[in-house]
Amino acid sequence: MEYKRPSSLKPTPSGFCPGCMHSLATKLIADVIEELGQQENCVHVAPVGCATLNLAYWKGDIIGAAHGRAPAVATGFKRTNPDRLVFAYQGDGDCAAIGLAEIMGAANRGENFTVIFFNNQTYGMTGGQMAPTTLIGQKTTTTRYGRDPLTTGYPLKMCELLATLEAPAFISRYALNTPKGCMEARKAIKKGFTLQMENKGFSFIELLGNCPTNWGLTPLQTMEYMDTNTIPYFVPGVYKDKYAEVK
Amino acid sequence: MAKQLVKGNEAIAEAAVRAGCRFFAGYPITPQNEIPEYLSWRLPEVGGVFVQGESEVASVNMVYGAAASGCRAMTSSSGPGISLKSEGISYLAGTQLPAVIVNISRGGPGLGSIQPAQQDYLQATKAMGHGGFHVMVFAPATLQEAVDLTYDAWEYAERDRNPVLILMDGCLGSIMEQVEFPPMKEPDRKGTHAWDLNLKEGEKRNGRLLTPYFPEALLEIKNKSHKMMIEKWQRNDVKVEEFMVDDAEYVVVAYGISARVAKEAILRLREEGENVGMIRPITLSPFPKQSFRNLNYDQVKGIIDVELAIPAQMHDDIALEVLGRAPIYEYCRSGGLLFDDEGIYAAVKKIIDGGAK
Amino acid sequence: MKKSLVISGSGGQGVMSAGIMIAQTAVDADKYATFLPEYGPEQRGGSAKCTVVVNDSEIISPLMAKCDTLIVMNEQAYAKFGKTLKSGGVMIANTSRITSEITRDDVTVVRVPADDLAVELGNIKCANIILIGALIGAEAGIITEEAMLASLDKKFASKKAEVLALNHAALAKGVAYGKEAIHK
Numbered sequence: 001m002e003y004k005r006p007s008s009l010k011p012t013p014s015g016f017c018p019g020c021m022h023s024l025a026t027k028l029i030a031d032v033i034e035e036l037g038q039q040e041n042c043v044h045v046a047p048v049g050c051a052t053l054n055l056a057y058w059k060g061d062i063i064g065a066a067h068g069r070a071p072a073v074a075t076g077f078k079r080t081n082p083d084r085l086v087f088a089y090q091g092d093g094d095c096a097a098i099g100l101a102e103i104m105g106a107a108n109r110g111e112n113f114t115v116i117f118f119n120n121q122t123y124g125m126t127g128g129q130m131a132p133t134t135l136i137g138q139k140t141t142t143t144r145y146g147r148d149p150l151t152t153g154y155p156l157k158m159c160e161l162l163a164t165l166e167a168p169a170f171i172s173r174y175a176l177n178t179p180k181g182c183m184e185a186r187k188a189i190k191k192g193f194t195l196q197m198e199n200k201g202f203s204f205i206e207l208l209g210n211c212p213t214n215w216g217l218t219p220l221q222t223m224e225y226m227d228t229n230t231i232p233y234f235v236p237g238v239y240k241d242k243y244a245e246v247k
Numbered sequence: 248m249a250k251q252l253v254k255g256n257e258a259i260a261e262a263a264v265r266a267g268c269r270f271f272a273g274y275p276i277t278p279q280n281e282i283p284e285y286l287s288w289r290l291p292e293v294g295g296v297f298v299q300g301e302s303e304v305a306s307v308n309m310v311y312g313a314a315a316s317g318c319r320a321m322t323s324s325s326g327p328g329i330s331l332k333s334e335g336i337s338y339l340a341g342t343q344l345p346a347v348i349v350n351i352s353r354g355g356p357g358l359g360s361i362q363p364a365q366q367d368y369l370q371a372t373k374a375m376g377h378g379g380f381h382v383m384v385f386a387p388a389t390l391q392e393a394v395d396l397t398y399d400a401w402e403y404a405e406r407d408r409n410p411v412l413i414l415m416d417g418c419l420g421s422i423m424e425q426v427e428f429p430p431m432k433e434p435d436r437k438g439t440h441a442w443d444l445n446l447k448e449g450e451k452r453n454g455r456l457l458t459p460y461f462p463e464a465l466l467e468i469k470n471k472s473h474k475m476m477i478e479k480w481q482r483n484d485v486k487v488e489e490f491m492v493d494d495a496e497y498v499v500v501a502y503g504i505s506a507r508v509a510k511e512a513i514l515r516l517r518e519e520g521e522n523v524g525m526i527r528p529i530t531l532s533p534f535p536k537q538s539f540r541n542l543n544y545d546q547v548k549g550i551i552d553v554e555l556a557i558p559a560q561m562h563d564d565i566a567l568e569v570l571g572r573a574p575i576y577e578y579c580r581s582g583g584l585l586f587d588d589e590g591i592y593a594a595v596k597k598i599i600d601g602g603a604k
Numbered sequence: 605m606k607k608s609l610v611i612s613g614s615g616g617q618g619v620m621s622a623g624i625m626i627a628q629t630a631v632d633a634d635k636y637a638t639f640l641p642e643y644g645p646e647q648r649g650g651s652a653k654c655t656v657v658v659n660d661s662e663i664i665s666p667l668m669a670k671c672d673t674l675i676v677m678n679e680q681a682y683a684k685f686g687k688t689l690k691s692g693g694v695m696i697a698n699t700s701r702i703t704s705e706i707t708r709d710d711v712t713v714v715r716v717p718a719d720d721l722a723v724e725l726g727n728i729k730c731a732n733i734i735l736i737g738a739l740i741g742a743e744a745g746i747i748t749e750e751a752m753l754a755s756l757d758k759k760f761a762s763k764k765a766e767v768l769a770l771n772h773a774a775l776a777k778g779v780a781y782g783k784e785a786i787h788k
Contacts, residue, residue, distance in 0.1 A: 040446075041446075043444060045312070046458075052460075055456065055458070058454075059454050060454065061444045061454065061455045061456075061457075062455070062456045062457065062458070063311075063312065063315045063342075063444065063457045063458075064342065064456070064457060064458035064459050064460055065308065065311070065312075065338075066308060066311075066334055066335065066338045066459070069304065069305065069308035069311075069335070071305075072300065072304075072305040072306070072308035072309045072311075072312065073308050073309070073311050073312035073315070074312060075272075075298060075305075075309045075312060076270065076272065076298075076308065076309035076310055076311060076312025076313035076314070076315070076316070076320065077312035077313065077315055077316045077444070078312075079270065079296045079298065079309075079313065080269065080270050080296060080312075080313045080316040080317075080318040080320075081316035081317075081318075081444070081445060084316075084444075084446075101301050101302050101304070101305060102301070102302075102304075102305050102308070104301065105300065105301030105302075105305055108301075109298075250631070251631075252624075252627055252628050252631045252637065252639070362642075418640065418666075418667070421640065421641055422638055422639065422640045422641075422666055423624065423627060423637075423638065423639035423640075424636075424637065424638045424639070424663065424666070425631060425636060425637070504666075504667070507664055507665045507666065507667075508665045508667050510664050510665065511664045511665035511668070514664070585667055586667065587667050587668050587669035588665055588667070588668050588669060589668075589669035589670070590669065
């Protein structure tokens with residue numbers, strides 16, 4: 001097997017911080033788009049936050065959305081252009097805080113597009129503030145002594161939340177700190193896109209990632225941190241699957 | 248086509264369909280509910296899409312997405328909901344996507360009242376969102392005008408790649424009167440617009456980026472071209488009705504429903520020999536500056552701003568053109584209380600008789 | 605000639621539907637008409653008022669301080685709008701719901717126990733049509749009986765024959781009251 005740049009990515013060096021798993025997630029998505037032959041047909045709805053940085057490498061058509069509104073923008077686009085492969089790539093704040101209404105609304109309507117949610121438990125672009133997904137006790141620039149559930153509540157579990165809804169077709173979570181997790185994530189992204197192309201409805205794939213810069217750890221340390229802290233709380237797995245037969 | 252008796256909100260909705268609008272997203276709010284209600288069944292009839300959004304914010308962003316696919320799209324609301332949409336309207340302007348926004352306005356601020364008012368003039372004409380952009384604002388006074396302006400709104404929105412706002416008070420939204428609808432326009436969905444991400448038939452092109460974010464130098468260039476666009480509006484796109492102003496000593500300035508009631512009062516004052524006229528802005532943005540520059544200030548003794556807004560909101564735009572050459576009076580009501588012919592008659596009469604300051 | 609009509613009562617009494625029927629009838633007779641509804645936030649039972657203006661040429665203002673004709677369907681409506689009727693105008697009062705004495709002597713007053721008459725005819729819902737009939741009978745000059753009948757038949761075309769017959773009977777009943785009032 002040849003390890004190469006997917007044809008759906010521009011030959012531009014990554015602008016993400018060294019060791020950031022956003023690059024990995026971007027590459028996984030690009031790889032699936034290439035495999036499905038959707039380079040010319042895909043439309044990426046870009047959010048606000050670090051998750052938007054990959055639009056510099058993307059060859060596909062891109063619509064920049066306001067913070068949190070990517071699922072609403074994707075709704076408007078996909079409904080009026082149902083033949084395009086549409087996906088939104090959202091970060092913690094975008095998906096689980098400011099855009100909660102939009103993700104819930106789109107999922108509940110069973111919109112026929114795919115949301116890929118990159119959960120790295122922090123607000124990277126603005127400098128490492130608390131995210132809705134920040135773990136209890138985790139230090140951020142707005143939780144200097146660690147996240148205290150008494151005043152800030154608990155980390156929001158998006159897959160579990162969305163899995164209570166009737167409409168979504170496929171909801172699952174993967175951790176990107178092992179090759180196995182990456183391969184499973186890739187399969188899930190492919191499944192989400194395939195379901196969309198077969199008009200089977202809304203798919204949501206959560207990718208657990210890191211933020212070496214704002215966690216204050218080396219990339220290697222972030223991978224250990226994920227094993228001991230992130231994964232026990234955000235348990236990877238399939239939370240809803242209406243089409244188990246689709247691979 | 249024969250004239251039909253229709254309700255204001257439904258007149259706008261049907262005019263939108265005939266203009267080729269094929270996507271609507273909105274959230275219920277009084278007094279504009281007939282717009283989403285009508286389009287919820289009407290759009291599917293013509294192959295369009297209606298979505299009842301989870302919020303005003305989501306709805307306007309759905310319109311943003313639909314506009315990006317080259318579809319004529321619209322959302323509607325009233326004051327409180329328009330505030331929520333202002334984020335999305337700013338993004339439409341920033342990304343340069345055409346769309347039509349309808350504000351059937353009610354009392355404010357806050358939840359205000361559900362009754363008709365004209366309390367959103369400043370929001371509409373000066374700051375429809377953050378970031379210092381302008382939108383064209385159409386203010387119809389009759390339902391026929393509402394139909395015609397809605398029908399044309401996308402022509403302007405697409406020409407300028409900028410949203411257009413239709414600002415109509417709740418009174419005209421709920422009123423019924425005769426209108427004649429224009430013929431059906433077929434929407435252009437062939438991917439021929441510069442902004443749309445539609446693929447032309449057989450086309451294999453992508454890598455197109457629609458973004459509301461720009462590097463510094465490019466953003467300044469964009470801001471400058473926006474400024475030039477606004478200046479062009481002032482030269483080419485002003486719509487105004489000047490009613491009996493040639494010999495007028497007193498000039499009423501009013502728009503929307505206020506202008507209709509004022510006209511009735513003016514006719515009565517004319518019968519009594521008073522030289523009263525009216526300037527009725529149809530486009531609030533661009534404001535009809537030239538109409539005020541053309542007035543003969545040796546003859547004009549007073550300008551009377553008649554609005555359903557307290558404090559008066561159009562006053563400053565008038566003052567910037569009158570430049571102290573005539574006193575500006577105000578006769579305003581708000582809160583959902585409306586004008587009637589006798590009220591405006593008495594107020595103008597009092598000003599003429601020197602009883603008002 | 606421009607004529608304005610105010611109809612007021614409480615939500616559920618058919619205030620708005622009466623106003624729309626009159627406006628539609630005028631339009632069908634090649635006149636210009638405006639219909640302006642006003643009501644509170646309640647879906648049912650709140651106060652309801654509408655203004656209908658009918659004219660031979662385009663209507664400038666659909667709002668005016670005083671009206672030429674007035675239909676008041678309950679006590680509150682009479683108390684609130686009784687004064688807004690122009691001198692020499694026509695007032696149709698639903699005396700089933702108005703107990704206080706109508707004191708204005710500068711207007712034509714048609715007293716119609718519309719609710720009671722409607723119940724007698726078999727359906728309380730046709731009270732508003734009885735009141736429209738009274739308006740026609742009192743020669744308020746807004747619409748004609750023939751035009752109103754035609755427009756009722758058109759509006760209720762999909763309904764059973766009994767409904768159409770009921771409407772006709774209700775309108776005739778009202779017209780008789782209106783005629784009697786002006787020929788007294």
